[in-house]
Structure formats: structure tokens, C-alpha cells
Amino acid sequence: MNIRIWMCAGIFGLIASSSLVVKDVSAHGGATGIVKQRMDAMSEMARSMKTIGGMVRSKTPYDAEAVRKAAAYMELHGGTELTKLFPEGSLMKPSEAKPDIWQDWETFKAQxxxxxxxxxxxxxxxGNGLASLGADGVLSVRQAFAAVGKTCSACHQKFRIKKD
Ligand code: HEC
Incomplete structure (x- = not known):
């Protein structure tokens, strides 16, 4: 009897975890190559924003090291690390990138x-804690987080096809 319960739990676990994998793949719609690479990096940034967002909205306790790591990931994957994932004309399906990227490369790069x-x-x-002010006395972690979020949406608004 016990064994049967364990087997059921095991099979259920397998189904649950494999459906998670399938869901993850279909989220990128079968993307490959450079398109998949940038979708993966973008998705990881979305996870980073979600992690910090939970803390900023006081849903999870503030964890300075987790914020530092998540912000460092986005710092590392911004700038040229981001733009090099958009070689000219790379609009292979199921990419949601707009061709405007290469017509207005300077703006894309600046963003x-x-x-x-x-x-x-x-x-x-x-390291300053959630509500504390930065060295210049102006920015708080909350404001700094909101500023990062604005850069995501500014670029998406201009250079990403909206899919609702
Ligand atoms: C300089 C422009 C730019 C910036 C900045 C940017 N993105 Fe993107 N993002 C894009 C483009 C373009 C796409 C569409 C890529 C494609 O489908 O080929 C995209 C796609 C995405 C996707 C969808 C990925 C998928 O699996 O289809 C997510 C999620 C995302 N971005 C999150 C973020 C987050 C979070 C930030 C900020 C921390 C951010 N992006 C900053 C341009 C940008």
C-alpha cells in the first residue's frame, strides 16, 4: 500500500516537472540560436526584476545579497552584452524584435x-537597505529599482512587438 502511494507520488512528480519543462520551452515558442539566447537572457532579467520587486513591495524580506546579485546580472547583460545579441536583421521566428532596431541603432544602443x-x-x-537614501541623498533602492524597470519598458515599447 505504502509503495503504491509512493509510486503515485513519483509519477505525479514526473508529470508535474515535465509539464514545467514543456511550458518553459513553449514560452520561447521553439526559438533557436541567437534569438533563443537573447530570450533566455531577457527571461533571466525578468526573474531578477521579479525577485527584487517582491522585496520592494515588501512581499518578501529584503535580502541585500540577492538584490546585489540580481542587479549585477542585469548590469552585466545590459550595454554591449545586450546589443551583441541583436545582429542586423536577426528576426527569425518566433522573435518579437522590431526591424526598427537596426534603423535606429543609436537609440537601441543608448537604451x-x-x-x-x-x-x-x-x-x-x-547594501543600504530598502528605504535608505543613496550617497547623493536622492535615490532610494525603491527608486533605483523603478529606474531599471523604466529602461526595460522604454526599450520594449519602441523595439518589441506587443503580444497581448
Ligand atoms: C535595449 C532594449 C531592451 C532592453 C533595455 C530590455 N529589453 Fe527585453 N526585449 C527587447 C527585445 C527587442 C525583445 C524581443 C526579443 C526577441 O523576441 O527576439 C525583448 C524581449 C524580452 C522578453 C521576452 C523574452 C521571451 O522569452 O520571449 C522579456 C521577458 C524581457 N525582454 C524582459 C526584459 C527586462 C526585465 C528588462 C529590464 C531589466 C529588459 N527586457 C530590457 C529589448 C530590450
Whole structure:
């Protein structure tokens, strides 16, 4: 009897975990190559924002090291690390990138730099605690986080096809 219960639990676990894997793949719609690479990096940044967002909204306890790590990931993947994942004309299915990227490369590049710089500010402030002010007395972690979020949406608004 016990064994049967364990087997059921095991099989259920397998089904549950494999459906998670399938869900993850279909989220990228079968993307491959450079498109998959940038979708993966973007998804990881979304996870980083979610982690910090939970703390900023006081849903999870503030964890300075987790904020530092998440911000460092976004800093590292902004700027040229981001733009190099968009070689000219890379619009292979199921990419949601707009061709405008290469018509207005300077803006795209500047927005990628904005992400890198704002994430660096957030990283530097992570040790100060949630509500404390930064060295310049102006930014709080909350504000620094919001500033990073603005760089994501500014670029998406201009250069990503909306899929609702
Ligand atoms: C410089 C422009 C730019 C910045 C900055 C940027 N993104 Fe993106 N993002 C894009 C583009 C373009 C796509 C569409 C890529 C594609 O489908 O080929 C995208 C796609 C995504 C996706 C969908 C990935 C998928 O699996 O389809 C997520 C999630 C995402 N971005 C999150 C973020 C987050 C979070 C930030 C900020 C921390 C951010 N992005 C900053 C341009 C940007």
C-alpha cells in the first residue's frame, strides 16, 4: 500500500516537472540560436526584476545579497552584452524584435546602456537597505529599482512587438 502511494507520488512528480519543462520551452515558442539566447537572457532579467520587486513591495524580506546579485546580472547583460545579441536583421521566428532596431541603432544602443547604468546604481545601493537614501541623498533602492524597470519598458515599447 505504502509503495503504491509512493509510486503515485513519483509519477505525479514526473508529470508535474515535465509539464514545467514543456511550458518553459513553449514560452520561447521553439526559438533557436541567437534569438533563443537573447530570450533566455531577457527571461533571466525578468526573474531578477521579479525577485527584487517582491522585496520592494515588501512581499518578501529584503535580502541585500540577492538584490546585489540580481542587479549585477542585469548590469552585466545590459550595454554591449545586450546589443551583441541583436545582429542586423536577426528576426527569425518566433522573435518579437522590431526591424526598427537596426534603423535606429543609436537609440537601441543608448537604451541598452541605460539598463546597464541604472542596474549598476541599483547594485551599488543594494547594501543600504530598502528605504535608505543613496550617497547623493536622492535615490532610494525603491527608486533605483523603478529606474531599471523604466529602461526595460522604454526599450520594449519602441523595439518589441506587443503580444497581448
Ligand atoms: C535595449 C532594449 C531592451 C532592453 C533595455 C530590455 N529589453 Fe527585453 N526585449 C527587447 C527585445 C527587442 C525583445 C524581443 C526579443 C526577441 O523576441 O527576439 C525583448 C524581449 C524580452 C522578453 C521576452 C523574452 C521571451 O522569452 O520571449 C522579456 C521577458 C524581457 N525582454 C524582459 C526584459 C527586462 C526585465 C528588462 C529590464 C531589466 C529588459 N527586457 C530590457 C529589448 C530590450
Amino acid at each position: 541598452a546602456d541605460d539598463l546597464k547604468n541604472s542596474a549598476a546604481v541599483l547594485k551599488d545601493m543594494s
